[in-house]
Amino acid sequence: MTPEQMRDASLLELFSLEAEAQTQVLSAGLLALERNPAQADQLEACMRAAHSLKGAARIVGIDAGVSVAHVMEDCLVAAQEQRLLLRPEHIDALLQGTDLLMRIATPGDLQGEAAVPAFLVQMAALLDPAAPIVPRPSLPAEPALAPPPAYPPALPVASVEREPESEAATVTKTSRRGGEGGERVLRVTADRLNSLLDLSSKSLVETQRLKPYLATLQRLKRMHGQGMRALDGLRGQLEGSAQNVEVLEALAQTQRLLAETQQILQQQAADLDEFGWQASQRAQLLYDTALACRMRPFADVLTGQSRMVRDLGRSLGKQVQLLIEGDKTQVDRDVLERLDAPLTHLLRNAVDHGIESPEQRLLAGKPADGTLRLRASHQAGLLILELTDDGAGIDLERLRRSIVERALSPAETVAQMSEAELLTFLFLPGFSLREQVTEVSGRGVGLDAVQHMVRELRGSIELTQSPGHGCCFHMEVPLTLSVVRSLVVEVGSEAYAFPLAHIERTLDVPAQSIVQIEGRQHFWHEDRHIGLVAASQLLNRPPAQGDADSLRVVVIREREQLYGVAVERLIGERVLVVMPLDPRLGKVQDISSGALLDDGSVVLIIDVEDLLRSVDKLLSTGRLERIERSAGAGRGVPRKRVLVVDDSLTVRELQRKLLSTRGYEVAVAVDGMDGWNALRGEDFDLLITDIDMPRMDGIELVTLVRRDNRLQSLPVMVVSYKDREEDRRRGLDAGADYYLAKASFHDDALLDAVVELIGGAQG
Structure with a gap:
């Protein structure tokens, strides 16, 4: 519903929102009054809530709501004036009235109004058995009252965009007592909040890119100063050797120009330093605020x-x-x-x-x-x-x-x-x-x-x-599914993150402490044997060739299961904003989601439950490998190189990791133009490209490759979400050797296609 439509036809909806908020106040207050019927603050809060609902119901013309709220207000005022002591039967009736008001305010609930007469008779008997109140549909004698400031009557019509409750997140929802006004309430879709959090995290990462530029400027300042001092020395030597006036004037002009550039350089470096600091502070504040919006x-x-x-x-x-x-x-x-x-x-x-x-x-x-x-x-x-x-x-x-x-x-x-x-x-x-x-x-x-x-x-x-x-x-x-505190580790020269909630501890395990028990590797820690597995095998990464003194081990727990996972390096603890993988990619084994590190690099977050299932599968099939500390075979053998060109960060990184796990050396490009520049400057054994990309699409890139004498024999694979026959034919006609739909990533179709085109990683 548009804001214009809300202005014309949302009074009943706004009354429903008002009833939802005020009945919560009534319910909480009545439960407190049941324990202590004389609490003045709770009596006041409940009375004002009933009074607010009476005024709001009269504004929108719901006479049944006016009658119910009015008799509840009478009961609470009598208790305030100590003419009535609230007993359990009064609390029962008032809670029943609270439910009745919510039903009356619910669109489509026709039975709510039908129960009003019986409720009014019941309340009359409780208030004054000798003079029961006759149900009355309206109360015209009293002027229409707006709700008191303590409880706002309704949201500003033009500023509210209604969303289904399952899709909406309340950003602010606060009621205040006393004379202060309530804060405005806005409802924002969960997708928009997720997008805001994602953008703010990327903004925070982008501010880190300024640091190398600032470092370069500082280096230029130092080099510039050295150049100025060198010219001063040269001037002294020339003056001592009685050079002609033209040479000395040219040198003086050069020194003046360098002095001016030095001032500009110093000013620019100071400005960039200030801008970088301000940008990082604002980006951090934006990120913290966006994260707080998801918290309730x-x-x-x-x-x-x-x-x-x-x-x-x-x-x-x-x-x-x-x-x-x-x-x-x-x-x-x-x-x-x-x-x-x-x-x-x-x-x-x-x-x-x-x-x-x-x-x-x-x-x-x-x-x-x-x-x-x-x-x-x-x-x-x-x-x-x-x-x-x-x-x-x-x-x-x-x-x-x-x-x-x-x-x-x-x-x-x-x-x-x-x-x-x-x-x-x-x-x-x-x-x-x-x-x-x-x-x-x-x-x-x-x-x-x-x-x-x-x-x-x-x-x-x-x-x-x-x-x-x-x-x-x-x-x-x-606390949140959007942000996860993780331990970032290095496995096969790639970054992975273990959620801290699943980590028991981290250890340096001496190589001599690793023992074989029933064909499996274990180490002894705190009076128990802990099974040891290599993260490189679980994640299909090439094994590390570290020193033989000790292993870096992350001990993970899932309920009663404990395993030690050997990694190459512990990078450190990070708070990561979760970036879900594209659902079209299917379930990626042992991986739950991705995230960005401070430097903008991608890290995959490990699905610990799935990882332990992989361990059990390897154990049951007897394929769990021992962790070898000696140098592996095949060192020095050149690996085949693959260039991946895709404008989607998720798809690009997933392809890179899939190919790297099979031993290929992988380079990436963010679009067709970037890929074309990479192809002209380096040698590759295979090109994998998307079709729809900015600056230069995949069809243009493949066409340029086939026209180039050096590259025309390069194998080319097109990977695209488009799976129609005409799209497939368009890619193959441009010169591609293979066309694959991205929906096939969850199986081994991509890797099988690469092997079919260029063979294994080391031939």
Whole structure:
């Protein structure tokens, strides 16, 4: 919908947005009032929210909303004036009214207004049983009131572009109490935020390109000064040898010109230094701001969770409250959205399975009201979530019986299991300790789904418990899926990044500490053997020929698996902006995404789970190679050279890495003109080019190659997204020897085609 259309036909939509914000205020305030009915600040907040909704409903002509909000406001004002003490039945009714207002504001919900008369009668009985309020569709006696400043009535129509919730990210959403106005709210598509973050990261990289120019200018300044001093010495020698006046005047003119250029050079160097510093500062600020736009407080995922816990507990005859710590912890919006479902599962599970009935709690010496605590915090780029309850904990004997009854393990084995081993069974699909299926639980769907969703986020979950005192779920997930803290390493002269969340530690392992156990290499560390694999084999890179003293090893962990991955060099820790690979490339083995380093070079981010699957596959097939410390065979044999010409950074780098892993020496060019210049200046065994490129496209490049006497026999492969027959024929008619669609990258089609054209890397 365009802004012009919004100006003409968006009042109901804006009222729906207003209702969403104000009902959240009502829900949170009413839950607080249930614990302490006399909280003046919460009474004031709830009353103002109801008053705002009444005014907004009157503006858009929704009489049912006016009536509901009006009677709720009456109840809250009576509580403020101490004419009424809010009891649980009042809170129930007010929460019911909150839900009713949201339904009335939801377009297409026709049952909301139908429930209004019964609700008004119910509220009348609670407010004054002797004088029930008759439902009234409108209140014309009162003037139309705009919402008070504490809660903005609606967003400015012309400045809001509505997007589906699944596609939109809230940049700013804040309500303030008191006399201050609320901040404006804008909704921006997630794709635009991702694009902004990508552009800002590239801008940050581009500012680094100024450093070599500044260094060159500084070097020119030094050389210029040396030249000036040399001329001064020459002038002294000439004056001493009584040279004619013309020579001395020419020398003086040269010195004056050099002095002027020195001033210009110094000024330009100072200006460039200042510009470079300012540009880097602004680029860093732009990057930090763009990253902050994707971050939202953890409280955003908790909307309605406290209410859900309270309502579910009351339906089960339990009094349960949810206490939240760290609700302002900033988390990426994508992570928050995907945390909603697992958190809901865990909270419902805690209320149903963990918290006992009030009678049981009193017998156990506990308060009748149960408590859930949800704590959120940051740690090393991870979001740490801890959900604890003060319930009965897990009945381990009952769990053992259930495991045996379900034939999941023999009774003798179960009897010897530790508590941690027993608790892992609760995460199995279909496993439940509930004997009967209810509306809440008993179907065996819950913890297994939670574990699956957490693992999809590249996170982990662990359950601990204390019999009679409750359970604790400990979850660790990345703070963001857009930025990843990584350890950058060198493998086969290429840069790769291991996410820090999967790294246990890094080590220098002495060569003499590597042992063979059952045909596999291991090393001993902290009282356990850790399997050792070569990153070069896993990533299909040529093996390094390092010294024989020690190996640089990255110890990676995936749940209970530990492996040492030998690399050539540890470059250092970096915060990388994730650049997803083009989906048309398919799944690249062992690689999850790419990123740019500070110098603009490309680094591939390793998919640790996929990497470990590759290790298991090599182990099962017996093809895991030993790490040899001696010089490899074939040193000094020239490798065949390939020129890759493509304007897409992702495609260009992927082709380069694919060919480099097979041992080819690869050069790259960013477009046809760049490729043509490279071909004229160097010798290559194969040209691989795209078609659609700026300055000079692939067809023009192939045509020039075939017209050149030196290059006309050079094998040429065209790789393009265009897979139509006419496109294929156009490329072959221009002189290409092979035409390949880029969609074939996920298999070995590209490498097989290269071998077919020029043979192996070393012939």
